[in-house]
Amino acid sequence: MDDFGSLVERPDAGIRRDSQERWRELLLPAGGLGKAAELADWLAAVQGQVPTRPITAPRAILFAADHGVAALDVSARTAGTTSDLVRAVLDGTAPASVLARQYGAHVEVVDMAVDCDPADLPEYVTAHRVRRGSGRIDIEDALTREEAEQAFRVGMAVADDQADSGTDLVLLGDLSVGGTTPAAVLIAALCGTDASVVTGRGSGIDDLAWMRKCAAIRDALRRARPVLGDQIALLAAVGGADFAAMTGFLLQAAVRKLPVVLDGVVSAACALVAQRIAFRAPDWWLAGHASGEPGQAKALDRISLEPLLDQGVHFGGATGSLLALPLVQAAAALSAELPHPGGKAEESGKPEEAGEPEADPEPEAEAEAGTDAT
Known part of the structure; x- marks a missing residue:
């Protein structure tokens, strides 16, 4: 039990700052996405990457x-x-x-x-x-x-x-x-x-x-x-x-x-x-x-x-x-899909051709209720 204190690390604070800086480059007015951007910053830190990955599973x-x-x-x-x-x-x-x-x-x-x-x-x-x-x-x-x-x-x-x-x-x-x-x-x-x-x-x-x-x-x-x-x-x-x-x-x-x-x-x-x-x-x-x-x-x-x-x-x-x-999914999608300043798409797990939007990131599979064994 005592080991948890040392095993649990904090999410990456540096990546969280990178995500916050990226929003300042992407959006005017600054802070325009409010809580959604803050949620995306948290997701970036726990995922360990900027931009975030979409929530797919x-x-x-x-x-x-x-x-x-x-x-x-x-x-x-x-x-x-x-x-x-x-x-x-x-x-x-x-x-x-x-x-x-x-x-x-x-x-x-x-x-x-x-x-x-x-x-x-x-x-x-x-x-x-x-x-x-x-x-x-x-x-x-x-x-x-x-x-x-x-x-x-x-x-x-x-x-x-x-x-x-x-x-x-x-x-x-x-x-x-x-x-x-x-x-x-x-x-x-x-x-x-x-x-x-x-x-x-x-x-x-x-x-x-x-x-x-x-x-x-x-x-x-x-x-x-x-x-x-x-x-x-x-x-x-x-x-x-x-x-x-x-x-x-x-x-x-x-x-x-x-x-x-x-x-x-x-x-x-x-x-x-x-x-x-x-x-x-x-x-x-x-x-x-x-x-x-x-x-x-x-x-x-x-x-x-x-x-x-x-x-x-x-x-x-x-x-x-x-x-x-859906709020968490939306925050992840905004971070993953908004284009980099200058019109170039950023890496978000899927390639994107210039000038064309990415595919809808929502998962294709319907939910399955109570069919998974632990």
């Missing part, structure tokens, strides 16, 4: 798990029904599936602790399952330490698989019932805040459910504080297998220089844990959107990430990170 990775704390009716969804969310993605009817088809992304679901018979889901989805469901974090640990370590290693392995297969951008998300409660606990514990500051409405709960959720977070915080110095112990005590896997994924993705777009409060909580392990890691991530969850805002502020979008989306399941995908 994005992939949405969804870690799935049920959380025992949902038994306290802290979610509008029935406890133990994450399998329904998984099936919607596999069937292509979930919002993430629709957006993935629209924007040319593939979707992969990784079952870490879904509370159903493994035979109810495809084997490639359940191949890495650590356990069935998790403990009720207000009174017991979510996982054993061994299970947390196993889940963390699964996340690392998934990141390696994506980097090795040529994925050039990951849209990270979760599928869970009750997941915003452990997310709030982790954020409150790591930011030193009270339960009420980070307790949101999650799946759309009413006032009574919000009070039950706040009480559960308060009780879990008492269990989290003694293990704040040990991130694996913290994930085992008040996180879950999906949280441990996402944390491992984020860290290994940073090691492999694979850029990641975060989704909602769950991925933000994992990012906050990962930052405690490797402080440079957030330089490889983007925050896709503002979900409206107070815990997400707190976590993103702590790791200095500003959401790309604020559209009031709080569905989860990588919906927000996928909505940010």
